[in-house]
Amino acid sequence: MSKLTLDDLRKMRESLKIDMDKRDSQQDTRIVVGMGTCGIAAGAKKTLNAFIDELNKRNLKNIAVKQTGCMGNCNVEPTVEIFMPDMPTTLYGNVTEDTARKIIQKHIIDKALLDDHIQDKPSIDIVKH
Amino acid sequence: MHLTLCDFLSDIVQNSIESEATLIVVDVIETKEKYKFLVADNGKGMDPKTLAKAQDPFITNGKKHKRTQGLGLSFLAQAVEQGCGTWDIRSEKDFGTSVSFTFHKSHVDTPPLGDVPQTMLQLMIFDGNHELVINRSYGEQKYTIVRNDLKKTLGDLSRAGNLMLAQKYLISLEQDIINL
Numbered sequence: 001m002s003k004l005t006l007d008d009l010r011k012m013r014e015s016l017k018i019d020m021d022k023r024d025s026q027q028d029t030r031i032v033v034g035m036g037t038c039g040i041a042a043g044a045k046k047t048l049n050a051f052i053d054e055l056n057k058r059n060l061k062n063i064a065v066k067q068t069g070c071m072g073n074c075n076v077e078p079t080v081e082i083f084m085p086d087m088p089t090t091l092y093g094n095v096t097e098d099t100a101r102k103i104i105q106k107h108i109i110d111k112a113l114l115d116d117h118i119q120d121k122p123s124i125d126i127v128k129h
Numbered sequence: 130m131h132l133t134l135c136d137f138l139s140d141i142v143q144n145s146i147e148s149e150a151t152l153i154v155v156d157v158i159e160t161k162e163k164y165k166f167l168v169a170d171n172g173k174g175m176d177p178k179t180l181a182k183a184q185d186p187f188i189t190n191g192k193k194h195k196r197t198q199g200l201g202l203s204f205l206a207q208a209v210e211q212g213c214g215t216w217d218i219r220s221e222k223d224f225g226t227s228v229s230f231t232f233h234k235s236h237v238d239t240p241p242l243g244d245v246p247q248t249m250l251q252l253m254i255f256d257g258n259h260e261l262v263i264n265r266s267y268g269e270q271k272y273t274i275v276r277n278d279l280k281k282t283l284g285d286l287s288r289a290g291n292l293m294l295a296q297k298y299l300i301s302l303e304q305d306i307i308n309l
Binding site for chain 2: 055056
Protein backbone atom coordinates (compact mmCIF):
# COMPACT_ATOMS: atom_id res chain seq x y z
CA MET A 1 0.00 0.00 0.00
CA SER A 2 1.41 3.40 -0.92
CA LYS A 3 1.55 6.19 1.61
CA LEU A 4 -1.78 7.94 2.13
CA THR A 5 -2.10 11.68 2.77
CA LEU A 6 -4.78 13.48 4.76
CA ASP A 7 -6.24 14.51 1.41
CA ASP A 8 -6.53 10.88 0.32
CA LEU A 9 -8.17 10.16 3.63
CA ARG A 10 -10.64 13.01 3.15
CA LYS A 11 -11.63 11.62 -0.25
CA MET A 12 -12.09 8.14 1.17
CA ARG A 13 -14.22 9.64 3.93
CA GLU A 14 -16.38 11.50 1.45
CA SER A 15 -17.15 8.39 -0.54
CA LEU A 16 -18.01 6.62 2.71
CA LYS A 17 -20.22 9.40 4.05
CA ILE A 18 -23.14 8.66 1.77
CA ASP A 19 -23.02 5.11 2.97
CA MET A 20 -22.85 6.17 6.61
CA ASP A 21 -25.71 8.64 6.51
CA LYS A 22 -28.18 5.96 5.46
CA ARG A 23 -27.87 3.97 8.62
CA ASP A 24 -29.06 6.17 11.42
CA SER A 25 -30.43 3.34 13.53
CA GLN A 26 -26.89 2.33 14.40
CA GLN A 27 -26.07 5.70 15.89
CA ASP A 28 -27.23 4.76 19.37
CA THR A 29 -25.18 1.58 19.61
CA ARG A 30 -21.94 1.81 21.53
CA ILE A 31 -19.26 -0.78 22.21
CA VAL A 32 -16.92 0.17 25.08
CA VAL A 33 -13.69 -1.78 25.55
CA GLY A 34 -11.84 -1.65 28.91
CA MET A 35 -8.33 -0.44 28.20
CA GLY A 36 -6.76 -0.05 31.63
CA THR A 37 -3.50 -1.75 32.63
CA CYS A 38 -5.45 -4.97 33.21
CA GLY A 39 -7.21 -4.78 29.85
CA ILE A 40 -4.04 -4.08 27.90
CA ALA A 41 -2.23 -6.93 29.65
CA ALA A 42 -5.06 -9.32 28.76
CA GLY A 43 -4.99 -8.39 25.07
CA ALA A 44 -7.76 -5.79 24.83
CA LYS A 45 -6.07 -4.17 21.83
CA LYS A 46 -6.70 -7.31 19.78
CA THR A 47 -10.30 -7.30 20.96
CA LEU A 48 -10.68 -3.66 19.89
CA ASN A 49 -9.20 -4.53 16.51
CA ALA A 50 -11.55 -7.47 16.06
CA PHE A 51 -14.58 -5.24 16.71
CA ILE A 52 -13.42 -2.65 14.17
CA ASP A 53 -12.72 -5.34 11.59
CA GLU A 54 -15.96 -7.27 12.07
CA LEU A 55 -18.18 -4.15 12.11
CA ASN A 56 -16.69 -3.07 8.80
CA LYS A 57 -17.02 -6.53 7.30
CA ARG A 58 -20.72 -6.48 8.15
CA ASN A 59 -21.11 -2.89 7.01
CA LEU A 60 -22.11 -1.66 10.48
CA LYS A 61 -19.97 1.42 9.96
CA ASN A 62 -21.96 3.79 12.14
CA ILE A 63 -21.66 1.85 15.39
CA ALA A 64 -19.35 3.55 17.89
CA VAL A 65 -16.35 1.74 19.34
CA LYS A 66 -14.95 3.43 22.42
CA GLN A 67 -12.50 2.77 25.21
CA THR A 68 -12.51 3.28 28.92
CA GLY A 69 -10.14 2.61 31.82
CA CYS A 70 -10.40 -0.25 34.29
CA MET A 71 -14.04 -1.15 34.97
CA GLY A 72 -13.21 -3.12 38.12
CA ASN A 73 -13.42 -6.62 36.59
CA CYS A 74 -9.68 -7.20 36.18
CA ASN A 75 -10.10 -10.96 36.67
CA VAL A 76 -12.11 -11.38 33.48
CA GLU A 77 -10.37 -8.93 31.15
CA PRO A 78 -10.72 -8.06 28.35
CA THR A 79 -14.12 -6.63 29.32
CA VAL A 80 -16.57 -4.98 26.96
CA GLU A 81 -19.79 -3.11 27.67
CA ILE A 82 -22.50 -2.88 25.02
CA PHE A 83 -25.11 -0.11 24.95
CA MET A 84 -27.86 -0.42 22.37
CA PRO A 85 -31.59 0.21 21.87
CA ASP A 86 -33.92 -2.73 22.66
CA MET A 87 -31.23 -4.58 24.66
CA PRO A 88 -30.16 -4.30 28.28
CA THR A 89 -26.78 -2.66 28.79
CA THR A 90 -24.50 -5.66 29.14
CA LEU A 91 -21.00 -6.19 30.46
CA TYR A 92 -19.13 -9.11 28.90
CA GLY A 93 -15.89 -10.62 30.24
CA ASN A 94 -13.13 -12.73 28.69
CA VAL A 95 -13.79 -11.14 25.32
CA THR A 96 -11.16 -12.60 23.01
CA GLU A 97 -11.10 -11.79 19.30
CA ASP A 98 -13.45 -14.72 18.57
CA THR A 99 -15.87 -13.68 21.29
CA ALA A 100 -15.84 -10.11 19.98
CA ARG A 101 -16.99 -11.38 16.58
CA LYS A 102 -19.65 -13.54 18.27
CA ILE A 103 -20.93 -10.51 20.21
CA ILE A 104 -21.52 -8.66 16.96
CA GLN A 105 -23.42 -11.57 15.46
CA LYS A 106 -25.42 -12.63 18.48
CA HIS A 107 -25.87 -9.52 20.64
CA ILE A 108 -25.88 -6.73 18.08
CA ILE A 109 -27.43 -8.42 15.05
CA ASP A 110 -29.57 -11.20 16.57
CA LYS A 111 -30.33 -9.29 19.79
CA ALA A 112 -29.64 -12.23 22.09
CA LEU A 113 -27.28 -12.45 25.06
CA LEU A 114 -24.08 -14.50 25.16
CA ASP A 115 -24.75 -16.29 28.44
CA ASP A 116 -21.22 -17.57 29.00
CA HIS A 117 -19.63 -14.14 29.06
CA ILE A 118 -22.06 -11.96 31.02
CA GLN A 119 -20.51 -10.31 34.09
CA ASP A 120 -21.91 -8.53 37.11
CA LYS A 121 -20.63 -5.05 37.66
CA PRO A 122 -18.58 -4.78 40.86
CA SER A 123 -20.56 -3.36 43.76
CA ILE A 124 -20.47 0.39 44.11
CA ASP A 125 -18.30 0.37 47.24
CA ILE A 126 -15.52 -1.49 45.40
CA VAL A 127 -15.52 0.96 42.53
CA LYS A 128 -15.71 4.09 44.65
CA HIS A 129 -13.37 3.32 47.57
CA MET B 130 2.14 -8.18 32.58
CA HIS B 131 2.39 -6.45 29.23
CA LEU B 132 3.62 -8.28 26.18
CA THR B 133 5.00 -5.52 23.97
CA LEU B 134 6.64 -2.10 24.24
CA CYS B 135 3.56 -0.63 22.59
CA ASP B 136 1.46 -1.98 25.48
CA PHE B 137 3.60 -0.01 27.93
CA LEU B 138 3.17 3.04 25.75
CA SER B 139 -0.64 2.65 25.72
CA ASP B 140 -0.66 2.37 29.48
CA ILE B 141 1.45 5.50 30.03
CA VAL B 142 -0.50 7.57 27.50
CA GLN B 143 -3.76 6.51 29.12
CA ASN B 144 -2.48 7.99 32.41
CA SER B 145 -1.85 11.26 30.58
CA ILE B 146 -5.34 11.30 29.10
CA GLU B 147 -6.85 10.67 32.52
CA SER B 148 -4.76 13.44 34.08
CA GLU B 149 -6.95 16.00 32.31
CA ALA B 150 -4.18 17.03 29.94
CA THR B 151 -5.11 19.24 26.99
CA LEU B 152 -1.89 18.47 25.14
CA ILE B 153 0.00 15.19 24.99
CA VAL B 154 3.10 14.70 22.90
CA VAL B 155 4.44 11.20 22.22
CA ASP B 156 7.75 10.33 20.56
CA VAL B 157 8.42 6.81 19.30
CA ILE B 158 12.03 6.79 18.19
CA GLU B 159 13.71 3.76 16.69
CA THR B 160 17.35 3.47 15.65
CA LYS B 161 19.44 0.46 14.62
CA GLU B 162 20.30 -0.24 18.26
CA LYS B 163 17.57 1.27 20.37
CA TYR B 164 13.95 2.09 21.02
CA LYS B 165 13.15 5.31 22.80
CA PHE B 166 9.70 6.41 23.97
CA LEU B 167 8.74 9.79 25.37
CA VAL B 168 5.33 10.82 26.68
CA ALA B 169 4.80 14.38 27.91
CA ASP B 170 1.53 15.96 29.04
CA ASN B 171 0.31 19.21 30.53
CA GLY B 172 -2.11 17.44 32.88
CA LYS B 173 -2.53 17.92 36.60
CA GLY B 174 0.87 16.46 37.49
CA MET B 175 1.91 15.06 40.86
CA ASP B 176 3.66 16.45 43.91
CA PRO B 177 6.85 14.59 45.00
CA LYS B 178 4.95 12.51 47.55
CA THR B 179 2.32 11.29 45.05
CA LEU B 180 5.04 10.68 42.50
CA ALA B 181 6.83 8.35 44.90
CA LYS B 182 3.56 6.53 45.59
CA ALA B 183 2.80 6.20 41.87
CA GLN B 184 5.78 3.90 41.53
CA ASP B 185 4.56 1.52 44.22
CA PRO B 186 2.54 -1.36 42.72
CA PHE B 187 0.39 -1.72 45.83
CA ILE B 188 -0.86 1.83 46.00
CA THR B 189 -3.64 3.37 43.99
CA ASN B 190 -5.87 6.31 44.76
CA GLY B 191 -8.70 3.83 44.67
CA LYS B 192 -11.19 5.71 42.52
CA LYS B 193 -12.51 4.20 39.35
CA HIS B 194 -10.26 4.87 36.35
CA LYS B 195 -7.25 5.74 38.49
CA ARG B 196 -5.90 2.28 39.17
CA THR B 197 -3.34 2.38 36.43
CA GLN B 198 -1.28 4.87 38.38
CA GLY B 199 -0.11 2.01 40.53
CA LEU B 200 0.42 -0.93 38.20
CA GLY B 201 1.36 0.63 34.88
CA LEU B 202 4.58 2.21 36.05
CA SER B 203 5.57 -0.84 38.11
CA PHE B 204 5.17 -3.04 35.05
CA LEU B 205 7.38 -0.67 33.11
CA ALA B 206 10.01 -0.56 35.86
CA GLN B 207 10.09 -4.35 35.98
CA ALA B 208 10.47 -4.74 32.22
CA VAL B 209 13.20 -2.12 32.15
CA GLU B 210 15.08 -3.91 34.90
CA GLN B 211 14.83 -7.27 33.11
CA GLY B 212 15.89 -5.83 29.78
CA CYS B 213 18.62 -3.49 31.10
CA GLY B 214 16.82 -0.46 29.67
CA THR B 215 16.32 2.91 31.33
CA TRP B 216 13.27 4.83 32.42
CA ASP B 217 12.47 8.13 34.01
CA ILE B 218 9.45 10.03 35.25
CA ARG B 219 9.29 13.72 36.03
CA SER B 220 6.24 15.49 37.30
CA GLU B 221 5.28 18.86 38.63
CA LYS B 222 1.97 19.56 40.33
CA ASP B 223 -0.42 21.54 38.07
CA PHE B 224 2.17 21.62 35.31
CA GLY B 225 2.39 18.15 33.82
CA THR B 226 4.20 14.84 33.72
CA SER B 227 6.72 13.30 31.38
CA VAL B 228 7.75 9.66 31.16
CA SER B 229 10.55 8.29 29.02
CA PHE B 230 11.93 4.80 28.52
CA THR B 231 14.56 3.19 26.35
CA PHE B 232 15.39 -0.39 25.44
CA HIS B 233 18.31 -1.96 23.56
CA LYS B 234 17.13 -4.06 20.64
CA SER B 235 19.92 -6.58 21.16
CA HIS B 236 19.05 -7.45 24.76
CA VAL B 237 17.39 -10.85 24.95
CA ASP B 238 14.82 -9.67 27.51
CA THR B 239 13.70 -6.59 25.61
CA PRO B 240 9.99 -7.04 24.84
CA PRO B 241 8.96 -7.01 21.17
CA LEU B 242 7.96 -3.60 19.79
CA GLY B 243 4.35 -4.61 19.06
CA ASP B 244 1.96 -3.25 16.48
CA VAL B 245 2.78 0.47 16.09
CA PRO B 246 -0.10 1.63 13.82
CA GLN B 247 -2.67 -0.33 15.80
CA THR B 248 -1.41 1.25 19.02
CA MET B 249 -1.49 4.72 17.48
CA LEU B 250 -5.08 4.18 16.40
CA GLN B 251 -6.01 3.02 19.87
CA LEU B 252 -4.39 6.12 21.40
CA MET B 253 -6.01 8.48 18.91
CA ILE B 254 -9.54 7.26 19.60
CA PHE B 255 -9.63 7.80 23.35
CA ASP B 256 -12.54 10.11 24.18
CA GLY B 257 -11.89 13.72 25.06
CA ASN B 258 -10.99 17.06 23.57
CA HIS B 259 -7.27 16.82 24.26
CA GLU B 260 -4.73 17.24 21.48
CA LEU B 261 -2.43 14.28 20.92
CA VAL B 262 0.63 14.53 18.70
CA ILE B 263 2.62 11.39 17.89
CA ASN B 264 6.06 11.67 16.32
CA ARG B 265 7.34 8.39 14.98
CA SER B 266 10.84 8.00 13.58
CA TYR B 267 12.74 5.05 12.17
CA GLY B 268 16.34 6.01 11.45
CA GLU B 269 16.16 9.07 9.22
CA GLN B 270 12.52 8.47 8.27
CA LYS B 271 9.69 10.00 10.22
CA TYR B 272 6.06 10.97 10.29
CA THR B 273 3.76 12.88 12.63
CA ILE B 274 0.11 12.30 13.41
CA VAL B 275 -2.01 15.07 14.90
CA ARG B 276 -5.27 14.03 16.51
CA ASN B 277 -7.12 17.25 15.66
CA ASP B 278 -6.15 16.88 11.97
CA LEU B 279 -7.47 13.34 11.98
CA LYS B 280 -10.70 14.50 13.63
CA LYS B 281 -11.12 17.35 11.15
CA THR B 282 -10.62 14.96 8.25
CA LEU B 283 -12.76 12.08 9.46
CA GLY B 284 -15.24 13.56 11.93
CA ASP B 285 -16.32 11.39 14.88
CA LEU B 286 -13.36 9.13 15.61
CA SER B 287 -15.49 6.51 17.35
CA ARG B 288 -17.57 5.34 14.36
CA ALA B 289 -16.45 1.97 13.03
CA GLY B 290 -16.25 3.22 9.43
CA ASN B 291 -13.96 6.10 10.39
CA LEU B 292 -11.84 3.81 12.53
CA MET B 293 -11.23 1.56 9.55
CA LEU B 294 -10.13 4.53 7.43
CA ALA B 295 -7.88 5.86 10.20
CA GLN B 296 -6.36 2.40 10.50
CA LYS B 297 -5.60 2.25 6.78
CA TYR B 298 -3.99 5.70 6.97
CA LEU B 299 -1.81 4.83 9.97
CA ILE B 300 -0.70 1.50 8.47
CA SER B 301 0.27 3.24 5.23
CA LEU B 302 2.41 5.79 7.12
CA GLU B 303 4.18 3.11 9.12
CA GLN B 304 4.81 0.89 6.11
CA ASP B 305 6.19 3.83 4.21
CA ILE B 306 9.03 4.40 6.69
CA ILE B 307 9.68 0.75 7.50
CA ASN B 308 9.90 -0.56 3.94
CA LEU B 309 12.38 1.95 2.58
